[in-house]
Amino acid sequence: MKSFCLGFLLFLAGSLAAQDVTVIRAGTLIDGTSNTPRNNQVIVIRGNRIESVTDAASAKIPAGAATIDLSKATVLPGLIDCHTHIFLQGEDPKQGGYDANILYAPLALRAARATVSARRALEEGFTTLRDVETEGAGYGDIGIKEAIERGYIPGPRLFVATRAISTTGGYPLEGYAPELDMPKGAQIIDGPVEARKAAREQLDHGADWIKVYMTHRSWVGKHGELVSQPTLTVEELHAIVDETHGWGKKVACHAYGGIGLHRALDGGCDTIEHGLDLDDAAIAQMLRQGTWYVPTLAVYYTDWAPEDTPDGKRDRLRASDHEQSFQKAMKAGVKIAFGTDMGGIPWTEPIAQEFGRMVDFGMPPMEAIQAATSRAAQLLEMEGQIGAIAPGAYADVIAVNGDPLRDIKILENVQFVMKNGKTFRDQLTHGAMK
Secondary structure, three states, X not given: OHHHHHHHHHHHHHHHHHHOEEEEXXXXXXXXXXXXXXXXXXXXXXXXXXXXXEEHHXXXXXXXXXXXXXXXXXXXXXXXXXXXXXOOOOXXXXXXXXXXXXXXXXXXXXXXXXXXXXXXXXXXXXXEEEEOOOOXXXXXXXXXXXXXXXXXXXXXXXXXXXXXXXXXXXXXXXXXXXXXXXXXXXXXXXOHHHHHHHHHHHHHOOOOEEEEEOEEEEEEOOOOOEEEEEOOOHHHHHHHHHHHHHOOOXXXXXXXXXXXHHHHHHOOOOEEEEXXXXXXXXXXXXXXXXXXXXXXXXXXHOOOOOOOOHHHHHHHHHHHHHHHHHHHHHHHOOEEOOOOOEXXXXXXXXXXXXXXXXXXXXXXXXXXXXXXXXXXXXXXXXXXXXXXXXXXXXXXXXXXXXXXXXXXXXXXXXXXXXXXXXXXXXXXXXXXXX
């Protein structure tokens, strides 16, 4: 009797294990790390991890495994966007813009909209986001992250920066009567003591990253150059970086150029966000320090003011300088990761439009894809865990019809999405599993 029970339990365990195995047949595989795609691959997934990736001709299919046939599609790792704002919606200036978002929208409404944004990102194949501050919504990103992790709502894996940090005169809301104490989109500090305390508060409340604004408003200077207002001093930034690194976390710095950019690098920032005007000295320092560059190109081609206005001239100069900076950084070998600034762009637009700008400005399609997969994973210190189709990685898998190496815009129409081994979207097999 005991031997019968033991045998039955072993049979039951084996059956349950088989049910936990999924096999994907990939027609073409871009694995996120290799420089060339592979054809006719079999991906074996056990639970939420990839167990093996082999040629179809030699693959061993586990008995009882569910099979997803993507043999006519191109399969890639889930994409990673390293610069988003799920609490922004690309606010229409005609409806009050950024200010109205903070002044009129209750936090519950903003959280509900952020939930929709997170779901949309996952639908588009972005299985991981680094969301770099809530723009006046406090620690709301912590709540959205928890809701996703607990399974209450669908969404990408989130790395969150909570409130962000800037200085007096360094962030909206602005332009109101001076006697009014207006809310701000970031946590405002002045001096190294306040800077360190703000970093401690945000880290204590669950920030995965600390976001710092090293520049604020920008304009066209006397000689036709782009000028950006610096914010934090090197001493203030040093305090934040020292504290954050002590917690084993990293600091992302919004910096356009000039004094603020160089303070960001001298202060030890781990990533430069945007970097519209990178001079040669900044690029050389980024190479020496191993600083990542998250350029966010596409957002600077939206909402231009009329050409004959000061703001219009500034907007066009931002875009042209940015293109040159991206090309110089790429040529020099600066580490570049994919980021979009979604939220500055409405979430109704395709997140993957950033790929088109990167390729148009000279980045080979495979490198652009790697910037949103394995290289983004390196930035997030998740190398081998995400951004790759490889044994041991999380089973974050997407698929498209066609070849994104020939037409990068194909990535704007992701038709299959799996996160953590669970299929979230399937317009290729219509959900059919054998």
